[in-house]
Amino acid sequence: xxxxxxxxxxxxxxxxxxxxxxxxxxxxxxxxxxxxxxxxxxxxxxxxxxxxxxxxxxxxxxxxxxxxxxxxxxxxxxxxxxxxxxxxxxxxxxxxxxxxxxxxxxxxxxxxxxxxxxxxxxxxxxxxxxxxxxxxxxxxxxxxxxxxxxxxxxxxxxxxxxxxxxxxxxxxxxxxxxxxxxxxxxxxxxxxxxxxxxxxxxxxxxxxxxxxxxxxxxxxxxxxxxxxxxxxxxxxxxxxxxxxxxxxxxxxxxxxxxxxxxxxxxxxxxxxxxxxxxxxxxxxxxxxxxxxxxxxxxxxxxxxxxxxxxxxxxxxxxxxxxxxxxxxxxxxxxxxxxxxxxxxxxxxxxxxxxxxxxxxxxxxxxxxxxxxxxxxxxxxxxxxxxxxxxxxxxxxxxxxxxxxxxxxxxxxxxxxxxxxxxxxxxxxxxxxxxxxxxxxxxxxxxxxxxxxxxxxxxxxxxxxxxxxxxxxx
RNA sequence: GCGGUGUUGGUUUAGUGGUAGAAUACCUGCCUUCCAAGCAGGGGACAAGGGUUCGAUUCCCUUACGCCGCACCA
Numbered sequence: 064x065x066x067x068x069x070x071x072x073x074x075x076x077x078x079x080x081x082x083x084x085x086x087x088x089x090x091x092x093x094x095x096x097x098x099x100x101x102x103x104x105x106x107x108x109x110x111x112x113x114x115x116x117x118x119x120x121x122x123x124x125x126x127x128x129x130x131x132x133x134x135x136x137x138x139x140x141x142x143x144x145x146x147x148x149x150x151x152x153x154x155x156x157x158x159x160x161x162x163x164x165x166x167x168x169x170x171x172x173x174x175x176x177x178x179x180x181x182x183x184x185x186x187x188x189x190x191x192x193x194x195x196x197x198x199x200x201x202x203x204x205x206x207x208x209x210x211x212x213x214x215x216x217x218x219x220x221x222x223x224x225x226x227x228x229x230x231x232x233x234x235x236x237x238x239x240x241x242x243x244x245x246x247x248x249x250x251x252x253x254x255x256x257x258x259x260x261x262x263x264x265x266x267x268x269x270x271x272x273x274x275x276x277x278x279x280x281x282x283x284x285x286x287x288x289x290x291x292x293x294x295x296x297x298x299x300x301x302x303x304x305x306x307x308x309x310x311x312x313x314x315x316x317x318x319x320x321x322x323x324x325x326x327x328x329x330x331x332x333x334x335x336x337x338x339x340x341x342x343x344x345x346x347x348x349x350x351x352x353x354x355x356x357x358x359x360x361x362x363x364x365x366x367x368x369x370x371x372x373x374x375x376x377x378x379x380x381x382x383x384x385x386x387x388x389x390x391x392x393x394x395x396x397x398x399x400x401x402x403x404x405x406x407x408x409x410x411x412x413x414x415x416x417x418x419x420x421x422x423x424x425x426x427x428x429x430x431x432x433x434x435x436x437x438x439x440x441x442x443x444x445x446x447x448x449x450x451x452x453x454x455x456x457x458x459x460x461x462x463x464x465x466x467x468x469x470x471x472x473x474x475x476x477x478x479x480x481x482x483x484x485x486x487x488x489x490x491x492x493x494x495x496x497x498x499x500x501x502x503x504x505x506x507x508x509x510x511x512x513x514x515x516x517x518x519x520x521x522x523x524x525x526x527x528x529x530x531x532x533x534x535x536x
Numbered sequence: 537g538c539g540g541u542g543u544u545g546g547u548u549u550a551g552u553g554g555u556a557g558a559a560u561a562c563c564u565g566c567c568u569u570c571c572a573a574g575c576a577g578g579g580g581a582c583a584a585g586g587g588u589u590c591g592a593u594u595c596c597c598u599u600a601c602g603c604c605g606c607a608c609c610a
Contacts, residue, residue: 073603081547081561087601093583094601146610154537154608165608216610239610275537276608283609340610362609424571450569477563481571488571497570509570516571 072355075419076280078431082489084108084415085281097277097285099408104490107441107471109288112411113267115439116290119320120265127263127292128252132244134269135222138233140243143380144373146217146236153185153211166211173197185211218271218285237271242402244268245293246373250385260387260398261296261303267407281408282361288407293373295398297389306399310345310368313401317366318349325436326351326417332360342372351413363413364405371397414439418491424516433491434514437534440491443470444530447483449499451476459498462508462523466496470530488513494533496526 079085084105088098101109121127141147153166166185170176175188189211192198198208222235238244245264252264267290277283294313298306314333321331329352336346346367350360374397378385386395418435437443446463448455456476463474473492475483480497487495497509502523510529511518521529 076602077547083546090583090601093599096601168608272610274609278603428572430572447570479571479573480569481573484571486572499570511570518570 263294265292
């Protein structure tokens with residue numbers, strides 16, 4: 064099992080590199096830890112996943128609005144959110160065996176609740192334990208633990224003038240999550256688009272974290288992309304839903320997204336957070352069982368009830384009124400929030416993990432197929448002339464030209480026809496169209512299906528209609 | 537971050553103190569054509585830096601990156 068896990072992971076990583084999906088960053092300089100680059104097909108796949116998310120979250124709802132906010136934000140943003148002061152892991156090292164622990168975890172073992180506490184508190188408590196000679200290394204047993212130190216997960220920039228940059232008070236950070244932008248543009252959105260509660264704001268974008276450890280391919284990276292939505296509602300609405308109902312609705316809606324795009328139901332499950340942030344009332348994660356990780360479940364998306372904490376904090380720090388006046392209840396209040404937050408790369412990897420299939424085609428011969436949902440396949444249609452002869456190549460190219468106006472298409476003349484089919488199977492192209500000698504006579508082409516490998520003869524004039532039906536969602 | 541281990545064409549790998557072979561992929565030509573056919577030809581690699589040595593891809597050190605375990609994951 065362990066060997067399988069490693070093998071499949073390495074196999075898929077090599078596959079994604081050799082087929083132009085995912086490259087390690089800066090490889091010609093020896094590599095750069097914690098960042099990955101996406102090649103042609105990887106980019107197309109990511110775009111399709113993001114489009115699918117936007118369609119589901121915005122286009123097919125009438126209560127969620129789009130946003131694209133900056134990566135740089137006012138420094139106060141992260142003070143209000145608590146990131147500057149608490150978005151870090153206070154660490155304690157053992158001088159003897161070099162093992163590193165989280166300070167709050169050590170204290171919790173002694174029954175001291177140290178969650179989200181400042182350094183002073185942690186060190187005072189650690190000192191007390193040290194004085195009682197209780198503070199020993201869990202690993203080697205020696206009493207040589209250092210004091211708690213902070214490793215900030217926030218990525219600093221040197222934006223601004225040199226004098227500004229020197230001031231600790233005005234450090235500009237790269238956003239560690241995208242939702243901050245939503246809170247900051249909540250008021251402008253309310254004032255310009257006048258949505259009524261309940262409504263949501265959604266955005267996709269990059270975020271940055273100075274992770275101490277980055278491992279397991281694209282699972283934990285320092286630069287990553289998020290798809291986030293914040294849903295604002297009145298928890299006391301007379302006619303409306305209660306918080307729990309909103310929460311259940313969003314849980315179902317998000318889980319259905321993965322079902323609808325073809326992820327196996329058995330590979331998805333809920334994880335309930337037992338330890339909640341002090342402002343949160345409920346928190347669940349959607350987890351996916353990665354075959355390439357030896358069937359380990361890993362977080363895909365979080366759905367969290369955040370109360371009115373975020374808007375209250377930003378209201379307090381900015382001095383601006385972020386409340387909402389409910390015509391129905393004649394009440395003014397700070398809306399509560401349910402957040403859905405998914406990682407783009409993890410989602411992509413889950414789709415690939417789920418779609419990566421090896422099939423026996425003939426005796427002892429297998430093919431690799433990416434059985435992706437048609438809607439997210441990087442390339443929709445590939446067009447081949449049966450042979451590399453002018454009389455076949457030219458009309459085939461005309462078909463490619465026409466279909467390319469509507470779909471992402473490839474045109475390939477190299478190698479045997481079988482080889483070209485296999486190549487498209489590997490990148491998940493749902494349909495291959497072959498123009499042969501017969502086509503010159505009957506104005507028809509062969510359409511070959513990725514999953515069944517079956518073929519149909521279709522009139523060239525009917526191709527658009529045929530594909531439209533196939534891609535009808 | 538700690539410990540272990542590794543790094544040879546795009547990918548998968550063989551091998552060596554005297555600068556390397558293969559499979560596959562790719563390109564060209566011929567031929568063939570509906571599921572990775574054949575023939576001929578071609579381009580392509582010892583992670584980086586330093587040391588030992590007449591000579592280092594090979595031995596030693598450092599760094600980078602990967603993998604496994606531990607720890608960590610707002």
